[in-house]
Amino acid sequence: MLDGFLPLTDPGAVFAVLFLMVLLGPLIAERLRLPAIIGLVLGGMVIGPNVIGVLDRNTFIETLGYVGLLYLMFQGGLDLDLDGFRRHRRDSVVFGITTFLTPMIVVTGVATAMGIDLLAAVIVASAFASHTLLSYGTVSLLDLTANRAVTAALGATLIANVAALLVLAVAAAGAAGDSTGWFWVLFGAGLAGYMAVVLFGVPRFTRWFFTGLGQDRRVRLTYLLSGMGVAAVVAGYIGIEPIVGAFLIGLAFNPFVPARTAIADRVRLLGESVFIPAFLISTGMILDPLAVADGRTVALAGAFIAAMMAAKLLASEGSGRWMGVTGPERGIMFSLTVGQAAGALAATTVAAELGLIGSVEVNAVVLVILASALIAGWSADRYGPRITAPDRSNAPLGSRVVVPVANPATVASLVRVAAQVAASDSGAVVAVNVLPLDARPDQIRAHRDLALAAEKVALGAGSEVQTSVRIDSSTSGGVLHTVVEQEGTCLVMGWKGYANAREGFFGAVIDQIISDSPVPVLVCRPGDDDRTRRVVVVLTRDDVGPGSLLGTALAFQVAVRIARQAETKIVVITDHEEDLVRTQLVNLDVDEDAAEIVSVEGVLGRLPRLLTEGDVVLTGMPPTASRLGRGARRLARAAEGRTVIVAVPH
Incomplete structure (x- = not known):
C-alpha cells in the first residue's frame, strides 16, 4: 500500500x-x-x-x-x-x-x-x-x-x-x-x-x-x-x-x-x-x-x-x-x-x-x-x-578579564587593554555597566549602548566579549559581584591619573575594589593613542625589593601579554644596572632576550623624553602605601598622553 x-x-x-x-x-x-x-x-x-x-x-x-x-x-x-x-x-x-x-x-x-x-x-x-x-x-x-x-x-x-x-x-x-x-x-x-x-x-x-x-x-x-x-x-x-x-x-x-x-x-x-x-x-x-x-x-x-x-x-x-x-x-x-x-x-x-x-x-x-x-x-x-568539575581558580591571567565601562570617552582605551590581555591567553573580556538601584530606563538604555560600543572595540581587537548591565547597591559591589559570578581572573579599572587627599590613592571606589578584589587589578589611566607600538615597563630600585616582587612580576605578566598580542617589543626603563635587571627578568620567568633594557638615572625625571607615541607604560604596585599613591601619580604625570597601567596583585 x-x-x-x-x-x-x-x-x-x-x-x-x-x-x-x-x-x-x-x-x-x-x-x-x-x-x-x-x-x-x-x-x-x-x-x-x-x-x-x-x-x-x-x-x-x-x-x-x-x-x-x-x-x-x-x-x-x-x-x-x-x-x-x-x-x-x-x-x-x-x-x-x-x-x-x-x-x-x-x-x-x-x-x-x-x-x-x-x-x-x-x-x-x-x-x-x-x-x-x-x-x-x-x-x-x-x-x-x-x-x-x-x-x-x-x-x-x-x-x-x-x-x-x-x-x-x-x-x-x-x-x-x-x-x-x-x-x-x-x-x-x-x-x-x-x-x-x-x-x-x-x-x-x-x-x-x-x-x-x-x-x-x-x-x-x-x-x-x-x-x-x-x-x-x-x-x-x-x-x-x-x-x-x-x-x-x-x-x-x-x-x-x-x-x-x-x-x-x-x-x-x-x-x-x-x-x-x-x-x-x-x-x-x-x-x-x-x-x-x-x-x-x-x-x-x-x-x-x-x-x-x-x-x-x-x-x-x-x-x-x-x-x-x-x-x-x-x-x-x-x-x-x-x-x-x-x-x-x-x-x-x-x-x-x-x-x-x-x-x-x-x-x-x-x-x-x-x-x-x-x-x-x-x-x-x-x-x-x-567526576568533580575542575577548579578554574588557577586559570591564566587573561582567561576572563572584567572591565567596568561607564565613561564614553575612555571605554575604547580600557576595553582595548582588557582585550589585549585576554586575547593572549585565548580568553574573553567581560564588559560590565553598574547602575544604581534607582536607575531610570533612559540610563539603562544609554549604558546598553555603551556596552555595545565596548563589544565592538573588543571584537576589533580580536577578543571575544560578553557584556552586561548590572543593577547593584554600589559601584564597587557591582564590580566585585561580577568578578565572582563570571569567574573573573583579572580586573581592569579606569583611573583619571590623580586623586586628592580625601579620595585616597586612586579614588574611593578603586581603593575599595583593590582592597576586596579576589583577583589582580590593573589600574589604567587611558592615553591618547589608539595603537600600541611599544610596551614600556618602568622599574625603579624600589621595585625589585622583596616587598614589591609580586607587583613587578604581575606588571611583566601583563607586559608580555600586551606585547605578544600587539606584536611589538618590551622596553624596560630602569635606574638599575642592566645585568641585575636581566637576572631579575630570569627570576620572573620573562625571556630576557625579548626585552630591551634602558638604564638611566632619575627614571621619572627622564621618562617624558624617553617615551614616544603609542607607548603603553606599566609598573608594579609599590611596596608601601605612601608610594602607592604618590608614585602612581608621578608616573601618570611623567607619561602624559600615554596609557599607564599600575599592576596591583590581590
Missing part, C-alpha cells in the same frame, strides 16, 4: 521526519534508561531503508551526517584545554601510544585467529586503534573539558588517529603494490606540510581576519565552519583522513573560541542540535538487521567487540593508573576512546575495495560501531557524574 509513497522524497517531509527523530530519539532512549546516542542510532535504523524505509540515505542526510562526524572531531580540538595539555603533554603522548598499540596487537591477533589474512587483520586493527569522540557531548555538558583525564584523551585522539592513518596507508599501499619510495616521500611531505600550515599558518591568518573583516560574530561563525570543511577536504586530497583534518583545524581555532562566550555557545549549539544527531541517525540507517544476523557475522562482531573493548579498557586503566587519576576518570578515558565511527568504516572500506575482506567482515564492523556507541554512551553516563 505504501509502495510509491516511501521513501519520502519531498524536502519538507524529509526535514520534518529527520528532526522529529532528533527530538524523539533521545526522549525515548531516556525513558528506556539508554544513552541518547543509542536512541538516535536505533531510530535511524528503524526509519532507514533496511527496516521501515521512511527515509532513504540520500545526499541531504549523508551530507548532514558527514558534517556531524567532522564536527565531533572539530569540537574536540576547539575544546582541548591547551594550557592543561602543555602542562600534562606526557599524559597525552603515553595514552595516545597505549590506546593505539594495544588494540593493534590484540585485534590483529583475534582477527588472524578468526581466519582473516594478516594484511587484512592489520587494516581491521588499525580501524579499532583509532577512535571517534562519540561521548564528548556528555563530557562537555558536565563541564569536564578541562579535566586532566579528558585533556589526555583529547590529546591522545590526535596521536592514535594519525598513527592509525599511517598504518592504514602502509598496509593499503602494500596490498596495492604502491609502496615505492616516491610514494612515501610525497605522503610524508604532504602530511608535514599540511600540519605546518594548519597549526602555524591558520592561527596567524585567523588573528588577522578576526581583527579586520571578521569583527561580526556571524562572519566568525561562518569562517569557523567553512574552515572545518576546507580542512577536511584538503586533508582527504593529500591522503589524510578528513576527521584528522577537522581535529587539527579545531586545535588551530582553539585560541579564538574561548569557553563560555557567545561564539563558543553558537558553535556548540549548532553542532549538538543539528549535525551530531544527524550523524548518529545517518549511521543507524546503514544498519541492516537481517544482514548482520548471519552467524559468522555475529561471531566475528562479538570477537571484535570483546577484543576492542578489552584493549581500550587495558589502555585506559594502565595509562590512568600511571597518571594517578581516579577510577571514574579512567572510566571517562575509556568512554572517549572506545567509540568507533568514520575511522573504522574508512579502514574496512579500503580493505573491501582491495579484496582483502568481504561483506561478512564489513557487516561485523558495522555491528562493532553500534556496540561502541552503546558502550561509549553508557560509560559516559556512568562515570561522568562521579
Whole structure:
C-alpha cells in the first residue's frame, strides 16, 4: 500500500521526519534508561531503508551526517584545554601510544585467529586503534573539558588517529603494490606540510581576519565552519583522513573560541542540535538487521567487540593508573576512546575495495560501531557524574578579564587593554555597566549602548566579549559581584591619573575594589593613542625589593601579554644596572632576550623624553602605601598622553 509513497522524497517531509527523530530519539532512549546516542542510532535504523524505509540515505542526510562526524572531531580540538595539555603533554603522548598499540596487537591477533589474512587483520586493527569522540557531548555538558583525564584523551585522539592513518596507508599501499619510495616521500611531505600550515599558518591568518573583516560574530561563525570543511577536504586530497583534518583545524581555532562566550555557545549549539544527531541517525540507517544476523557475522562482531573493548579498557586503566587519576576518570578515558565511527568504516572500506575482506567482515564492523556507541554512551553516563568539575581558580591571567565601562570617552582605551590581555591567553573580556538601584530606563538604555560600543572595540581587537548591565547597591559591589559570578581572573579599572587627599590613592571606589578584589587589578589611566607600538615597563630600585616582587612580576605578566598580542617589543626603563635587571627578568620567568633594557638615572625625571607615541607604560604596585599613591601619580604625570597601567596583585 505504501509502495510509491516511501521513501519520502519531498524536502519538507524529509526535514520534518529527520528532526522529529532528533527530538524523539533521545526522549525515548531516556525513558528506556539508554544513552541518547543509542536512541538516535536505533531510530535511524528503524526509519532507514533496511527496516521501515521512511527515509532513504540520500545526499541531504549523508551530507548532514558527514558534517556531524567532522564536527565531533572539530569540537574536540576547539575544546582541548591547551594550557592543561602543555602542562600534562606526557599524559597525552603515553595514552595516545597505549590506546593505539594495544588494540593493534590484540585485534590483529583475534582477527588472524578468526581466519582473516594478516594484511587484512592489520587494516581491521588499525580501524579499532583509532577512535571517534562519540561521548564528548556528555563530557562537555558536565563541564569536564578541562579535566586532566579528558585533556589526555583529547590529546591522545590526535596521536592514535594519525598513527592509525599511517598504518592504514602502509598496509593499503602494500596490498596495492604502491609502496615505492616516491610514494612515501610525497605522503610524508604532504602530511608535514599540511600540519605546518594548519597549526602555524591558520592561527596567524585567523588573528588577522578576526581583527579586520571578521569583527561580526556571524562572519566568525561562518569562517569557523567553512574552515572545518576546507580542512577536511584538503586533508582527504593529500591522503589524510578528513576527521584528522577537522581535529587539527579545531586545535588551530582553539585560541579564538574561548569557553563560555557567545561564539563558543553558537558553535556548540549548532553542532549538538543539528549535525551530531544527524550523524548518529545517518549511521543507524546503514544498519541492516537481517544482514548482520548471519552467524559468522555475529561471531566475528562479538570477537571484535570483546577484543576492542578489552584493549581500550587495558589502555585506559594502565595509562590512568600511571597518571594517578581516579577510577571514574579512567572510566571517562575509556568512554572517549572506545567509540568507533568514520575511522573504522574508512579502514574496512579500503580493505573491501582491495579484496582483502568481504561483506561478512564489513557487516561485523558495522555491528562493532553500534556496540561502541552503546558502550561509549553508557560509560559516559556512568562515570561522568562521579567526576568533580575542575577548579578554574588557577586559570591564566587573561582567561576572563572584567572591565567596568561607564565613561564614553575612555571605554575604547580600557576595553582595548582588557582585550589585549585576554586575547593572549585565548580568553574573553567581560564588559560590565553598574547602575544604581534607582536607575531610570533612559540610563539603562544609554549604558546598553555603551556596552555595545565596548563589544565592538573588543571584537576589533580580536577578543571575544560578553557584556552586561548590572543593577547593584554600589559601584564597587557591582564590580566585585561580577568578578565572582563570571569567574573573573583579572580586573581592569579606569583611573583619571590623580586623586586628592580625601579620595585616597586612586579614588574611593578603586581603593575599595583593590582592597576586596579576589583577583589582580590593573589600574589604567587611558592615553591618547589608539595603537600600541611599544610596551614600556618602568622599574625603579624600589621595585625589585622583596616587598614589591609580586607587583613587578604581575606588571611583566601583563607586559608580555600586551606585547605578544600587539606584536611589538618590551622596553624596560630602569635606574638599575642592566645585568641585575636581566637576572631579575630570569627570576620572573620573562625571556630576557625579548626585552630591551634602558638604564638611566632619575627614571621619572627622564621618562617624558624617553617615551614616544603609542607607548603603553606599566609598573608594579609599590611596596608601601605612601608610594602607592604618590608614585602612581608621578608616573601618570611623567607619561602624559600615554596609557599607564599600575599592576596591583590581590
